[in-house]
Amino acid sequence: MVAVRVLGVLGVLFVLSIVVFAMMYLAPGDIVKNLLGNRPANPDVVAAVRAQYRLDDPVVVQYLSWLRGFLTGDLGTSIRLQQPVADAIGDRVGITAALCLLAFVVSVAVAVPLGVRSAVKAGGWIDRTGNALSILGLSAPTFAVGLLLLYVFAYYLPILPVYGGGDGGVDTLRHLVLPAVTLALGLGAIIVKLTRTAMLRELESDYVTFARSRGLGEGLVRRLALRNAAIPIVTGASLVLTFLVGGTVLAETTYALPGLGTLLQDSVLFKDIAVVQSLTLLVAVVIAAIALVADLAYILLDPRVRRQMGAAA
Amino acid sequence: MTVILGDLAVLGPAGPMVEPISAEIAPGATLALIGESGSGKTLTAKSIVGLLPRGFRATGTVSVAGQAIPVGSAGDDAAWRRVRGRSVSLLLQDPFTSLTPVHRCGDQIAWTIEGAQGRRLPRGARRAAVEERLAEVNLPARVADAFPHELSGGMRQRVAIAAALASDPQLLIADEPTTALDASNQAEILDLLRRIQEERRLSVILISHDLGVVRGRTDDVLVMRDGRVVERGATAAVLAAPAHPYTRALIEADPVVAARSGARLSAEEDASGDRAPLLACEDVTKAFGARTVLDAVDLSIAPGAIVGIVGESGSGKSTLARCIAGLEREDAGSIVLEGEALAPGRGSRTPDQMQIVFQDPYSSLNPMMSIGAILAEALGVAGRASSEVPGMLEMVGLPAEFARKRPAELSGGQRQRVAIARALAPQPRLLICDESVSALDVSVQADILALLARLREELGIAILFISHDLAVVRMIADAVTVMWDGRVVETGPCHEVLEHPAHEYTRLLVAAAMRENAVPADGKD
Numbered sequence: 001m002v003a004v005r006v007l008g009v010l011g012v013l014f015v016l017s018i019v020v021f022a023m024m025y026l027a028p029g030d031i032v033k034n035l036l037g038n039r040p041a042n043p044d045v046v047a048a049v050r051a052q053y054r055l056d057d058p059v060v061v062q063y064l065s066w067l068r069g070f071l072t073g074d075l076g077t078s079i080r081l082q083q084p085v086a087d088a089i090g091d092r093v094g095i096t097a098a099l100c101l102l103a104f105v106v107s108v109a110v111a112v113p114l115g116v117r118s119a120v121k122a123g124g125w126i127d128r129t130g131n132a133l134s135i136l137g138l139s140a141p142t143f144a145v146g147l148l149l150l151y152v153f154a155y156y157l158p159i160l161p162v163y164g165g166g167d168g169g170v171d172t173l174r175h176l177v178l179p180a181v182t183l184a185l186g187l188g189a190i191i192v193k194l195t196r197t198a199m200l201r202e203l204e205s206d207y208v209t210f211a212r213s214r215g216l217g218e219g220l221v222r223r224l225a226l227r228n229a230a231i232p233i234v235t236g237a238s239l240v241l242t243f244l245v246g247g248t249v250l251a252e253t254t255y256a257l258p259g260l261g262t263l264l265q266d267s268v269l270f271k272d273i274a275v276v277q278s279l280t281l282l283v284a285v286v287i288a289a290i291a292l293v294a295d296l297a298y299i300l301l302d303p304r305v306r307r308q309m310g311a312a313a
Numbered sequence: 314m315t316v317i318l319g320d321l322a323v324l325g326p327a328g329p330m331v332e333p334i335s336a337e338i339a340p341g342a343t344l345a346l347i348g349e350s351g352s353g354k355t356l357t358a359k360s361i362v363g364l365l366p367r368g369f370r371a372t373g374t375v376s377v378a379g380q381a382i383p384v385g386s387a388g389d390d391a392a393w394r395r396v397r398g399r400s401v402s403l404l405l406q407d408p409f410t411s412l413t414p415v416h417r418c419g420d421q422i423a424w425t426i427e428g429a430q431g432r433r434l435p436r437g438a439r440r441a442a443v444e445e446r447l448a449e450v451n452l453p454a455r456v457a458d459a460f461p462h463e464l465s466g467g468m469r470q471r472v473a474i475a476a477a478l479a480s481d482p483q484l485l486i487a488d489e490p491t492t493a494l495d496a497s498n499q500a501e502i503l504d505l506l507r508r509i510q511e512e513r514r515l516s517v518i519l520i521s522h523d524l525g526v527v528r529g530r531t532d533d534v535l536v537m538r539d540g541r542v543v544e545r546g547a548t549a550a551v552l553a554a555p556a557h558p559y560t561r562a563l564i565e566a567d568p569v570v571a572a573r574s575g576a577r578l579s580a581e582e583d584a585s586g587d588r589a590p591l592l593a594c595e596d597v598t599k600a601f602g603a604r605t606v607l608d609a610v611d612l613s614i615a616p617g618a619i620v621g622i623v624g625e626s627g628s629g630k631s632t633l634a635r636c637i638a639g640l641e642r643e644d645a646g647s648i649v650l651e652g653e654a655l656a657p658g659r660g661s662r663t664p665d666q667m668q669i670v671f672q673d674p675y676s677s678l679n680p681m682m683s684i685g686a687i688l689a690e691a692l693g694v695a696g697r698a699s700s701e702v703p704g705m706l707e708m709v710g711l712p713a714e715f716a717r718k719r720p721a722e723l724s725g726g727q728r729q730r731v732a733i734a735r736a737l738a739p740q741p742r743l744l745i746c747d748e749s750v751s752a753l754d755v756s757v758q759a760d761i762l763a764l765l766a767r768l769r770e771e772l773g774i775a776i777l778f779i780s781h782d783l784a785v786v787r788m789i790a791d792a793v794t795v796m797w798d799g800r801v802v803e804t805g806p807c808h809e810v811l812e813h814p815a816h817e818y819t820r821l822l823v824a825a826a827m828r829e830n831a832v833p834a835d836g837k838d
Contacts, residue, residue: 206410210473213362214425215398215480218390224413231415303415303460 005295009288016284017070020277021063024053027273031055034271036079052076070281076274080267085278088263095165096259098172099251100244102180107188108237114188115195116226119203122196130192137189142247146182146254153178163256179251186247187240194236198229231301238294242287315339316484316516321373321384323356323365323540331357331540333373336533338484340514343507345527345548347563348537349754350725354520357537358486360384361518362403363393377401377516378483398425398480406489408469412461418472419443419457425480446475449512450505466626467498471505478509485510486518491526495625495781496825503530522754525569525784525828528552536560566759568784569828572811578759579766581807582618582791589652591616591775592637592743597646599632606632607643608799614743619769619776621790621807623783623822629799630779634747637777638662638669651742664694668736672748674728678720684731685716688738695739708771709734710764726757730764737768744768745777750785762789784826787811795819 027034033041035049049055054062069075075085118127154162166175202208202225211221252261260279267275299306320333331353338344346354360371365387375382377400383392405411412421419440426434426442434442444454450471461469470490477485487506491499507530510517519531527534527548534551536544536559544557555561564570571577592614599607606629614620624630635641637648642657655661671677678687688706689699703713709730720728729749736744746765750758766789769776780786786793786807793810795803795818802816814820 206405206407207413209364210403210405210411210476211413211424212364213397213401213403214477215394215396215402216424217394220424224416228413228415301415304462307460307463 002296002299005292009292013281013284013288017067017281018063020281020284021066023277023280024273027271034273070278075278078267078272078275080270080272080275085274088275089260089278089282092259092263095172095176095257096248096252096261099176099179099183099248099257099259100241102173102176103183103187103244104241106180107184107191110184111188111191112195112233115192116199116222118192118196119199120222122200127196130196134189134192137185140185142182142186142250143254145185146179146251149178149182150254165258175255175257179255179257182254183244183247183251187244190240191233191237195229195233198232199225202226202229231298234297234301235294238290238297241290245283245286315378317374317376318361319374319376321357321360321371321375323353323360323369323371325356326368329540330369331360331537332542334535334542336535336545338516338518338533340483340516341511342533343510343517343519343531345531345534346518346520346537347522347524347527347534349522349756351539352537353540354537355488358403358488358518358520361484361486362397362401363387364403398482400482401484401486402477402480402482404473404477404485404487404490407493408466408473409461409493411473412469412476414461416460417457418459418461418464419447422446422457422472422476422479425476427480446479447472449478449509450475465498466494467501470494470498470502474502474506474509478513478515481513482515484516484518486520488520489522490519492521492523496783497625497821499526500825500828506530522756524552524563524567524755528569528828536563563756566756568755568758568782568788569826571788572784572826576788578763578788579619579769583806588615590614591618591651592777593647593649594633594637595647595649597633597636597643597648599629599636599641599643606799607636609646610796610799610801612794612801612804614775614777615791616742617769617773617775618791619765619778619789621778621780621786621793622796623780623786623793624796625781627798628796630796631747633796634669634745634777634779637743638667638745640669664739665741667743667745668739668741669745669747670729670732670736670749672752674725674732674752675720677732678728678735680720682719683716684718684720684723687720687731688716688734691735691738697738705734705738708737708768724757725753726760729753729757729761733761733764733768737772737774741774743775743777745779747779748781749778751780751782758785759788765789782826783811783822787826795822 024031024034032046032049032055035053036045054065073086075089077083078085078088081088114126114130118130121127150162153160160178161175164175166172208221208225211224248259249261249265251257252259253265256262263275264279266272267279316338318334318336320335322329322333323331334357336344346357348354356365356369359365361375361382361384363383365371370387371384373384375384377396380396380400382396382400383389386392412418422443423439426439426446440457443457447454447456452468452471452475456464456468456472461472464472490506491502494502503526506517509515519527521527531548534546534548535542536551536557538559544551544555544560551560552564555564590613592612594610594612596609596611597607598605598609610629610633612620612633622630622633632641636643636657639655639657639659639662648655650666685702688702692699692701692705702716706713706715711727711730715723715727720731723731750761753761762785765776765778768774778786778790783793790807792805793807794801795810795816797818803810803814803819810819811823814823
């Protein structure tokens with residue numbers, strides 16, 4: 001079963017790689033000009049580019065050589081930065097990964113307990129406050145929240161830096177707080193709603209009534225319910241995590257963070273095809289990996305699924 | 314050690330739900346609460362463990378072995394924690410939902426096992442205590458490591474009993490503990506409860522809609538209706554000479570009473586006949602993956618006959634019905650209706666050939682549609698006008714103004730009548746009832762059975778009636794087919810199968826139908 005799932009993911013990535021490769025041809029304008037960018041187009045340079053991208057070979061050969069390069073880490077050269085794409089991505093991937101991780105941890109750490117409390121005391125003040133906050137988090141655009149937080153915590157109360165990625169260590173962490181909170185607000189809003197709905201359903205169930213009637217403490221009863229609710233929560237959280245990967249573009253732009261989001265934005269504006277292709281495929285791989293991990297978590301969390309897996313293997 | 318209920322009453326948002334009840338239960342004795350859904354018996358049970366739904370509250374007093382139960386203070390968690398589990402536990406109806414699916418059975422039992430002074434036991438001692446509790450309910454020690462879904466219904470209910478008793482309460486309230494189980498498991502669970510109760514000197518309140526469950530297994534009985542006790546007394550005396558007409562009606566509706574006296578709802582017709590059969594199944598075989606659920610099954614239904622299929626869950630009886638209706642595709646074999654072979658699947662069926670009525674009338678009707686719209690839709694499929702809706706309602710014994718109601722406003726029995734009317738709208742020649750009365754109270758069940766018998770007389774329709782309870786089947790069926798493990802083990806005219814059961818499994822079913830204690834108490838699932 002797991003093997004089938006992994007094969008499915010590989011299949012999807014294969015199809016995506018073809019689409020990403022085709023971007024080179026789908027971009028408007030002459031392909032050689034696009035690949036050259038703003039370099040002067042003398043015959044020598046054109047010939048070099050044609051040779052590098054094997055433009056004179058059949059399309060299949062071009063694709064395979066491009067794919068081999070991608071798999072071996074040779075992602076081509078950025079025409080804008082005049083450096084290998086792998087290096088350009090390598091320089092920036094750390095800050096984006098740290099931002100996503102921080103945002104995810106913050107949102108889960110706040111949203112899951114808040115969702116549980118909202119469900120336990122449905123209609124109480126925590127529930128109503130949580131509900132108001134999550135409506136705000138869901139409906140406010142990322143850049144608007146970002147600007148608001150900047151104004152309050154960096155300008156009006158100058159306790160956090162305004163822009164940039166910091167000098168590493170604690171300083172970088174300080175620089176990441178506001179963008180992470182900006183991202184976590186939207187993410188957390190969805191997780192609060194998911195947790196609350198799942199917990200409400202579990203708390204209504206027979207096993208909770210049975211557990212209470214046997215004298216189990218309310219704390220333990222809540223843990224049981226949360227353990228059962230974990231299955232829908234994990235599925236939902238993994239889905240929103242994939243949104244997070246796209247959301248970093250907005251947050252990084254607002255806070256001028258030198259991450260992959262800003263790299264993607266600049267490269268798209270500059271028609272830096274090699275970088276855009278690499279980043280698109282990279283994001284696809286990350287999202288596929290998250291989905292796969294969520295499926296594996298499912299097996300871990302639900303003994304019923306585990307048994308079906310065992311029966312199928 | 315006695316349990317005393319003093320004027321225990323339940324108030325709902327719209328006024329009194331249960332009128333004051335007083336009763337005494339000695340240690341080792343069982344009090345039965347009998348009544349149909351809505352009679353207030355479950356509210357009474359929940360009031361004793363402080364788990365009434367929001368908006369309900371209880372008044373009166375309950376004491377268990379001298380310990381006062383804080384029935385009036387629903388929100389006082391600290392007070393309730395002292396009594397729940399230690400003085401009183403509640404066992405629920407459905408063993409499929411009362412255990413959490415993601416925790417091992419042993420852990421679920423261990424949660425309420427405490428050492429001296431309420432301390433947590435060390436791991437080894439806890440495991441030993443769990444195994445001891447499992448042995449008490451006749452389960453092997455390995456069940457401790459199993460998840461609930463790995464066990465059969467009967468085994469799950471035993472785990473639930475072990476869990477309910479793990480904290481050694483003095484009073485156990487069992488709310489319909491066997492209603493969700495097969496006939497053969499029912500007797501086992503009830504006998505097990507009886508044995509444990511004697512060993513522990515446990516007081517039990519046994520709640521049921523089914524008089525058959527309380528017969529011979531309870532000391533006293535309270536018959537409840539609309540929140541009021543209409544009759545009370547020693548169980549044997551009440552069953553032998555019921556004073557209240559409602560109790561009499563309940564006893565008459567009991568299929569076990571009918572099975573013992575031989576009473577039927579429709580005369581048994583000679584189903585063998587030399588007429589060509591309406592439906593003939595031959596060698597129908599079906600497997601789900603590696604598991605064979607139907608193994609070369611034969612079945613024949615004469616025109617206008619009522620044929621019962623009996624067997625427990627997993628015997629393949631529902632799969633057979635679904636193959637006949639085209640809802641499943643059989644792997645091999647033939648299904649012939651009126652001489653015409655039907656290909657597997659729904660594509661080859663027309664609505665006027667056969668219709669099916671399912672078990673659960675709560676989920677088989679679309680809650681967003683009015684009854685009239687539901688029936689008009691079914692009539693439309695057969696090209697009949699929606700002006701026939703009042704006639705359809707009348708046919709199943711419902712007033713015409715029900716057309717405006719929605720399913721949520723109807724009782725279970727009324728919904729099942731609507732489901733039957735819907736199935737009859739395309740004027741099918743065969744009606745398949747798949748456990749169609751199993752979810753209903755005994756008295757309602759008898760009404761629906763009588764309706765089916767009348768419809769057969771009036772419409773000449775043939776009925777395939779599927780049930781796990783032979784006592785129910787024998788009330789209306791002309792012929793019976795007994796299924797076990799995907800095979801037909803016995804088939805024949807109803808009276809013959811009942812009087813001279815040839816197969817061992819059939820004998821077990823007959824004994825269960827008569828509520829004879831032929832099932833060994835330590836039998837396995």
